[in-house]
Amino acid sequence: MRLVDLHWLPAMPSAAADLRALSRAGAPALADLRPLAAARLDFVQTATLDRLLARALATPDRHLRPLRIALLGSSTLAHLEPALRVAGFRRGLALSVHRGGYGQYRQDLETPSPALAAFAPDTVLLALDAAHLAAGADPGLDAAAARALAARSVDSLIRCWRRARALWGAQVIQQTALASAAVPLLGANEPRLPGAPAALLAAINALLPDAAASEGVDLLALDAAAARDGLFAWHDPALWHRAKQEVSPAAAPAYGELAARLLAARAGLSAKCLVLDLDNTLWGGVIGDDGLEGIRLGQGSAEGEAFAAFQSYARDLSRRGVILAVVSKNDEAAALAPFDHHPDMVLRRADIACFVANWNDKPGNLRMVADRLNIGLDALAFADDNPFERALVRRELPMVAVPELPDDPALYARAIADSGCFEAVAITEDDRARTAAYRADAARAALRETETDLDGYLESLGMVLRWRRFDRTGLPRIVQLINKTNQFNLRTRRYSDAEAEALIADNASLALQLRLSDRFGDNGVIGVVIGKRADDALFLDTWLMSCRVLGRGVERATLNLLASEAGRMGAGALVGEYRPTPRNAMVRGHYAGLGFAQAGAEDDGAETWRRDLAGFVPFATSIAIEEARP
Amino acid sequence: MTHDSIALEVADIVRDVLDAPDLAIGPDTTADDVPGWDSFAHINIVVATEARFGIRFGTAEVETLHNIGDLVALVARKTKVAA
Numbered sequence: 001m002r003l004v005d006l007h008w009l010p011a012m013p014s015a016a017a018d019l020r021a022l023s024r025a026g027a028p029a030l031a032d033l034r035p036l037a038a039a040r041l042d043f044v045q046t047a048t049l050d051r052l053l054a055r056a057l058a059t060p061d062r063h064l065r066p067l068r069i070a071l072l073g074s075s076t077l078a079h080l081e082p083a084l085r086v087a088g089f090r091r092g093l094a095l096s097v098h099r100g101g102y103g104q105y106r107q108d109l110e111t112p113s114p115a116l117a118a119f120a121p122d123t124v125l126l127a128l129d130a131a132h133l134a135a136g137a138d139p140g141l142d143a144a145a146a147r148a149l150a151a152r153s154v155d156s157l158i159r160c161w162r163r164a165r166a167l168w169g170a171q172v173i174q175q176t177a178l179a180s181a182a183v184p185l186l187g188a189n190e191p192r193l194p195g196a197p198a199a200l201l202a203a204i205n206a207l208l209p210d211a212a213a214s215e216g217v218d219l220l221a222l223d224a225a226a227a228r229d230g231l232f233a234w235h236d237p238a239l240w241h242r243a244k245q246e247v248s249p250a251a252a253p254a255y256g257e258l259a260a261r262l263l264a265a266r267a268g269l270s271a272k273c274l275v276l277d278l279d280n281t282l283w284g285g286v287i288g289d290d291g292l293e294g295i296r297l298g299q300g301s302a303e304g305e306a307f308a309a310f311q312s313y314a315r316d317l318s319r320r321g322v323i324l325a326v327v328s329k330n331d332e333a334a335a336l337a338p339f340d341h342h343p344d345m346v347l348r349r350a351d352i353a354c355f356v357a358n359w360n361d362k363p364g365n366l367r368m369v370a371d372r373l374n375i376g377l378d379a380l381a382f383a384d385d386n387p388f389e390r391a392l393v394r395r396e397l398p399m400v401a402v403p404e405l406p407d408d409p410a411l412y413a414r415a416i417a418d419s420g421c422f423e424a425v426a427i428t429e430d431d432r433a434r435t436a437a438y439r440a441d442a443a444r445a446a447l448r449e450t451e452t453d454l455d456g457y458l459e460s461l462g463m464v465l466r467w468r469r470f471d472r473t474g475l476p477r478i479v480q481l482i483n484k485t486n487q488f489n490l491r492t493r494r495y496s497d498a499e500a501e502a503l504i505a506d507n508a509s510l511a512l513q514l515r516l517s518d519r520f521g522d523n524g525v526i527g528v529v530i531g532k533r534a535d536d537a538l539f540l541d542t543w544l545m546s547c548r549v550l551g552r553g554v555e556r557a558t559l560n561l562l563a564s565e566a567g568r569m570g571a572g573a574l575v576g577e578y579r580p581t582p583r584n585a586m587v588r589g590h591y592a593g594l595g596f597a598q599a600g601a602e603d604d605g606a607e608t609w610r611r612d613l614a615g616f617v618p619f620a621t622s623i624a625i626e627e628a629r630p
Numbered sequence: 631m632t633h634d635s636i637a638l639e640v641a642d643i644v645r646d647v648l649d650a651p652d653l654a655i656g657p658d659t660t661a662d663d664v665p666g667w668d669s670f671a672h673i674n675i676v677v678a679t680e681a682r683f684g685i686r687f688g689t690a691e692v693e694t695l696h697n698i699g700d701l702v703a704l705v706a707r708k709t710k711v712a713a
Contacts, residue, residue, distance in 0.1 A: 016642075016646070019646075020645075020646075020651045023649055023651050024651050024652070042678070042681065043674070043677070043678070044643070044646045044647050044674060044678045045646070047647070047649075047674070048646060048649055051649055078670060079670070079673075079674070236677075238687075238688075238689045238692075239673065239677070241689065242673065242689065242692070243669070243670075243673050245673075248677065249673065249674055249677045250677055250681055
């Protein structure tokens with residue numbers, strides 16, 4: 001996970017082709033460029049997008065906040081400009097960049113050229129290379145002389161900052177020193193040579209935070225980024241000699257992103273609220289199916305500890321002013337249970353300002369969160385382990401930040417941190433009290449109708465439902481699903497291994513395993529249906545599904561499949577039964593929703609439903625149905 | 631990977647860097663033939679080629695490149711593809 005790879009942005013396989021097509025066409029529409037700016041692009045693609053952006057912004061867009069930034073430095077900076085503008089656009093800024101003369105930052109500030117004076121920057125980014133900052137380094141210096149040299153370097157930076165403020169009232173961003181010029185002379189004990197470049201640069205970087213804080217200057221922490229990624233991910237010594245590029249062009253997109261975050265934070269455009277999914281995001285497993293004892297959280301497994309660590313990270317974010325919310329596909333009671341009763345939960349109900357657990361689509365629920373908290377959708381960042389949900393939210397609500405999450409929960413916190421959604425420049429008492437205040441507001445706020453173009457999204461997924469009769473290979477997963485699925489389970493009839501195995505050769509029954517794949521990959525076996533002949537009908541002894549694929553029309557596609565297979569078996573109707581349990585309220589309306597008519601009710605709440613197959617018209621779905629051959 | 635597929639990819643990199651999606655590129659194409667192919671673009675072409683093929687050119691090697699054919703041959707050599 002390197003910052004230079006922009007791993008929190010989604011990959012976009014069509015980016016290269018899309019950029020070429022847009023380059024050939026006339027003036028692009030800004031809306032066509034947004035998905036590209038939100039995707040993981042390399043530096044060449046970033047430069048192409050920057051040229052397209054310039055064409056699109058020939059007509060200014062009132063939704064983007066204009067900002068003028070002067071990029072001043074001591075070596076080559078031209079290759080950083082496109083990345084700055086593209087990253088600014090990603091965060092709602094229309095950046096104009098004025099690049100100072102090569103190596104001329106002092107002259108630019110002492111006696112600005114007429115062009116720079118007329119430009120009058122809002123922000124000055126001082127991008128100084130380490131070779132320049134380490135000028136005067138001498139391994140022969142003693143500790144006191146080296147300290148004095150570092151202090152003089154920082155003093156001269158402070159004079160630059162003050163000058164930028166005096167000239168234009170500009171906000172200043174100071175890039176910290178890369179260790180590019182710090183080739184060790186001693187080795188592991190390099191700090192014992194205080195006058196050598198390595199120690200001198202380290203001393204300068206150590207002095208910068210206090211100086212910047214007292215001068216109100218923001219730091220672009222290149223040294224921290226290189227410590228994460230490795231120096232050579234950011235700096236290529238060959239390119240330094242060839243072109244005096246301190247930051248390699250390959251790292252330019254990440255450089256632009258780090259700078260744009262600071263600009264966005266100053267402009268109040270950072271996200272304010274982290275919206276969390278629950279199952280497999282805050283704990284391992286599915287609370288509705290696995291129950292309090294079954295979810296993996298906290299001590300006892302490495303995975304459980306990783307989820308607890310992610311919760312700690314979220315709680316720490318809330319302590320510094322980020323609002324927390326929950327949006328989860330769950331019954332509310334089941335979703336709340338861990339917050340109230342699980343001993344290893346780090347987050348508690350009081351940490352969550354707005355808690356939404358229902359079976360509606362997530363974009364609609366995110367709108368509701370924004371409404372209840374009375375913040376903009378662009379103030380939300382959404383963390384969900386499920387790539388389906390992430391892509392749906394990106395498509396429906398492009399203003400919501402949706403960082404990619406890696407498969408391993410141990411890396412969730414890092415992914416959110418690296419995404420820079422919550423970049424902040426200072427913390428106030430208000431920040432610390434924020435979650436409590438928002439929770440009170442949300443409790444009062446009303447709900448509003450929400451609409452999502454779900455059909456269009458589902459159509460774009462290329463979903464295929466692959467069905468197959470029970471077989472020996474599939475048996476372990478089938479038995480597992482039958483015995484652990486509690487929520488989407490019409491009768492909650494459990495089967496032993498032997499009972500399920502007996503169905504393999506039972507030609508009078510229809511025992512099916514269902515897999516769902518889409519453009520994100522194969523979701524595995526997500527459903528099981530067992531039908532048994534009863535008089536003229538096929539009785540649906542078992543119908544269950546993984547909640548992970550809810551809301552995609554899988555139920556309707558499954559019914560289409562059942563109708564055709566039942567017809568092949570000579571059955572004239574489907575008969576289903578709903579047997580209520582404490583966990584399966586979500587499928588109470590299942591058969592009614594599929595056009596079944598109620599045919600009976602028992603005292604214990606069980607209901608019988610029937611659908612005749614004469615004249616059956618299949619439901620329209622976005623799912624292709626295929627029989628999987630061995 | 632073959633010599634031809636390298637040549638196609640290198641040509642795409644050059645077109646992308648120069649923002650010239652329909653530029654005709656052959657082994658004899660040199661920077662002088664193409665408007666906009668300055669030293670800045672040249673570095674971007676080299677860096678993008680290194681990234682695409684997961685290789686690294688030596689400082690001296692870069693200075694021996696005179697045309698597209700040289701660049702393709704260098705990539706082929708570094709990725710162990712026979713000519």
